[in-house]
Amino acid sequence: MHEITPEDTPVVRMVGITKRFPGVLANDSVDLTLHRGEVLALLGENGAGKSTLMNMLVGLYRPDTGDIYVHGKLAEINSPQDSMALGIGMIHQEFMLVGNMTVAENIILGMKDLPLVPRIAEIKKNITDLSKRYGLQVDPDKTVHDLSVGEQQRVEILKLLYRGAEILILDEPTAVLTPGEARDLNEILKKMLQEGKSAIFITHKMDEVMEFSHTVQVLRRGKSVNVCPTSSIKRIQDLANMMVGRDILFSLDRGPFKPGEILLEAKNLVMDSLVGGGKRVLDDVSFSLRGGEILGIAGVAGNGQQQLTEALTGLMMVNGGQVFIKGKDHTNKTPLQIIKSGVSHIPADRGRMGVVGDMSVGDNLSMKKYRTKELSDHSIIKRSWVRLFAERLIETFTIKTPSQDTSVKFLSGGNIQKTILAREIDSCGGILIAVYPSRGLDVGATEAVRQNIIKQRDMGNAVLLVSEELEELLMVADKVAVMFEGRIMDIMDVKDAKTEELGMLMAGVERGEI
Ligand SMILES: Nc1ncnc2c1ncn2[C@@H]1O[C@H](COP(=O)(O)OP(=O)(O)O)[C@@H](O)[C@H]1O
Ligand SMILES: [Mg+2]
Structure with a gap:
C-alpha cells in the first residue's frame, strides 16, 4: 500500500451530515474526511447509512443539515452533474446503466460539454485507449444488456475515468462479482490509486479492507462510531464487533448429524x-x-x-x-x-427474481403463505395473522425496516436480501436450495443466515x-x-x-x- 502525504486541505470534508427518511434517521451528524491519495474504507451493517451518505456527496440526495467541502470550498451539490464537475464519481451498489444502449452511448450519457453532434469515432477511440491503459476490456459497440455483471461494472468504471473523476466512490463494487472478477477489479483499483486518485470504498469483505485502505470508518445506525488507521487494526474480529456492536461468534451451533x-x-x-x-x-x-x-x-x-x-x-x-x-x-x-x-429456492439473482419492490415488506414476506392455514381461515386471509407473522420474521432475521408497511424498494440491498431469505427459509417444506445466500451481506447478517440454514437441517430438512x-x-x-x-x-x-x-x-x- 502506498503512503499518503496528508495535506492541509482534505479533498472532501463532510461535516455534521444528517439525513432523515420517513421513519429512519439514516445519517446522524456524520463527519468524514478524505485526503488526496487516501483510500477510506466505509464499513457498517446493511442499513447503517453508508449508501445514503455517499449519495449526498454525488447530489442524489440533499442533507437535511450539515456541510460538504470539496478542496476546502463549501460545495453546493444538487445533482450528479455538480458532483462530476467537482471531480467526484460513484459506482453504485445497483448499476445505473441503460440496458438497450451501447457501451459508448452509456459512457457519454448525461455529459454536459459534448458537441451537438458527438464525434462517435473519436469517443470510441478514447474509450478503447482508456480501457487499454487500465486493463479494462470492453467492446464499446456492445449493447449493455448483453454484458455480464463483471463487464457492466467495467463500463461503470470507464464512465468515471472518461469523465476524469479524481475522487472515486465505490459502493460495494465486489459484492456482485465472482472471486475472479473481484481480483481483476482490485488490480484496476490499485492502478487508479497509484495515480493519486482518492477513494471511498464500501465493502463487507474484511480482506479487501486490510489490503486496500489507509483508514477505516465505521457507521452504526446512522452514526459514525469509529475512525482509525487500518494499520492499527490487529484482529479482523475487532472490526466486525465495531460494526455490529456485539461479539460475532465465527462459529455456529449445530445438532448432531x-x-x-x-x-x-x-x-x-x-x-x-x-x-x-x-x-x-x-x-x-x-x-x-x-x-x-x-x-x-x-x-x-x-x-x-x-x-x-x-x-x-x-x-x-x-x-x-x-x-x-x-x-x-x-x-x-x-x-x-x-x-x-x-422446495424453497433462494436464487442467485435476487434483484430480478426475489421480491416485488412496490409491495410492502410484510406482503413480500407472506406472499408464499397466503393460502396456507397459517395465514388464512377457510381461504379468507386473516390480516392480523399476516401482521404477526411478518413481525416475527422481521425480528428473527433482523430486517431493518421502518415498518412492515414500507415498500421493499426503500430498504437497503442487504435488507432486501434478508427479506427473501426469511420468506424462503420460513416456507421451506422439506427442501431448501440456497444459492450464494450470504453474498453481499454484512458479518452479522451472514452469521444469522448460516445459523438459520443449519437450523433447517436440525429440523430435518434437506439443504x-x-x-x-x-x-x-x-x-x-x-x-x-x-x-x-x-x-x-x-x-x-x-x-x-x-x-x-x-x-x-x-x-x-x-x-x-x-
Ligand atoms: N430513498 C429512501 N427512502 C426511504 N428510506 C431509505 C431510502 N434510502 C435509504 N433508506 C433507509 O435508510 C437507511 C440507510 O440505508 P442505506 O444508506 O442504504 O444503508 P447501507 O448502504 O449502509 O446498507 C435504511 O434504513 C434504509 O431503509
Ligand atoms: Mg448500501
Whole structure:
C-alpha cells in the first residue's frame, strides 16, 4: 500500500451530515474526511447509512443539515452533474446503466460539454485507449444488456475515468462479482490509486479492507462510531464487533448429524446450453440429499452450479437424466409444481427474481403463505395473522425496516436480501436450495443466515447450499460436492475434506492426479 502525504486541505470534508427518511434517521451528524491519495474504507451493517451518505456527496440526495467541502470550498451539490464537475464519481451498489444502449452511448450519457453532434469515432477511440491503459476490456459497440455483471461494472468504471473523476466512490463494487472478477477489479483499483486518485470504498469483505485502505470508518445506525488507521487494526474480529456492536461468534451451533430419508435426488442430469453453440453445461450430474443433511456445492462460479439449481427448481429444462423429489419423478416440471412439492429456492439473482419492490415488506414476506392455514381461515386471509407473522420474521432475521408497511424498494440491498431469505427459509417444506445466500451481506447478517440454514437441517430438512466460499461450506455443510465444467468431480464428507484438495478439484484436477 502506498503512503499518503496528508495535506492541509482534505479533498472532501463532510461535516455534521444528517439525513432523515420517513421513519429512519439514516445519517446522524456524520463527519468524514478524505485526503488526496487516501483510500477510506466505509464499513457498517446493511442499513447503517453508508449508501445514503455517499449519495449526498454525488447530489442524489440533499442533507437535511450539515456541510460538504470539496478542496476546502463549501460545495453546493444538487445533482450528479455538480458532483462530476467537482471531480467526484460513484459506482453504485445497483448499476445505473441503460440496458438497450451501447457501451459508448452509456459512457457519454448525461455529459454536459459534448458537441451537438458527438464525434462517435473519436469517443470510441478514447474509450478503447482508456480501457487499454487500465486493463479494462470492453467492446464499446456492445449493447449493455448483453454484458455480464463483471463487464457492466467495467463500463461503470470507464464512465468515471472518461469523465476524469479524481475522487472515486465505490459502493460495494465486489459484492456482485465472482472471486475472479473481484481480483481483476482490485488490480484496476490499485492502478487508479497509484495515480493519486482518492477513494471511498464500501465493502463487507474484511480482506479487501486490510489490503486496500489507509483508514477505516465505521457507521452504526446512522452514526459514525469509529475512525482509525487500518494499520492499527490487529484482529479482523475487532472490526466486525465495531460494526455490529456485539461479539460475532465465527462459529455456529449445530445438532448432531442425523440423516433421514432421501428427499432430493439427481440422476445423470445433462443440460446443453441454449446459446453459444449448445455447450454442455451439466454433464452426468448425480447426487442424493437426505433430510437433516446439508450438501454444499463448491466450485468457481460458472461451472454449472446455477444451471443445476435451475434444473432442480424447474426454471430450466434438462436434456437428459432425472430429478426425484421425495421419491417422485419431477424431471422438467414447472416451478410451481416444484414449489408445491416442498422446495424453497433462494436464487442467485435476487434483484430480478426475489421480491416485488412496490409491495410492502410484510406482503413480500407472506406472499408464499397466503393460502396456507397459517395465514388464512377457510381461504379468507386473516390480516392480523399476516401482521404477526411478518413481525416475527422481521425480528428473527433482523430486517431493518421502518415498518412492515414500507415498500421493499426503500430498504437497503442487504435488507432486501434478508427479506427473501426469511420468506424462503420460513416456507421451506422439506427442501431448501440456497444459492450464494450470504453474498453481499454484512458479518452479522451472514452469521444469522448460516445459523438459520443449519437450523433447517436440525429440523430435518434437506439443504443444498451453493457457495464459492470454501470457508462457508466447511463451516455449514455436512457433505461437499465440487463442480467443474458441468461435472461433479467428487463428493466428500466435510470432516474429511481438506481445503487444498478442494481447491485442486475446483481447478479441474482429478483425484488420481493429486
Ligand atoms: N430513498 C429512501 N427512502 C426511504 N428510506 C431509505 C431510502 N434510502 C435509504 N433508506 C433507509 O435508510 C437507511 C440507510 O440505508 P442505506 O444508506 O442504504 O444503508 P447501507 O448502504 O449502509 O446498507 C435504511 O434504513 C434504509 O431503509
Ligand atoms: Mg448500501
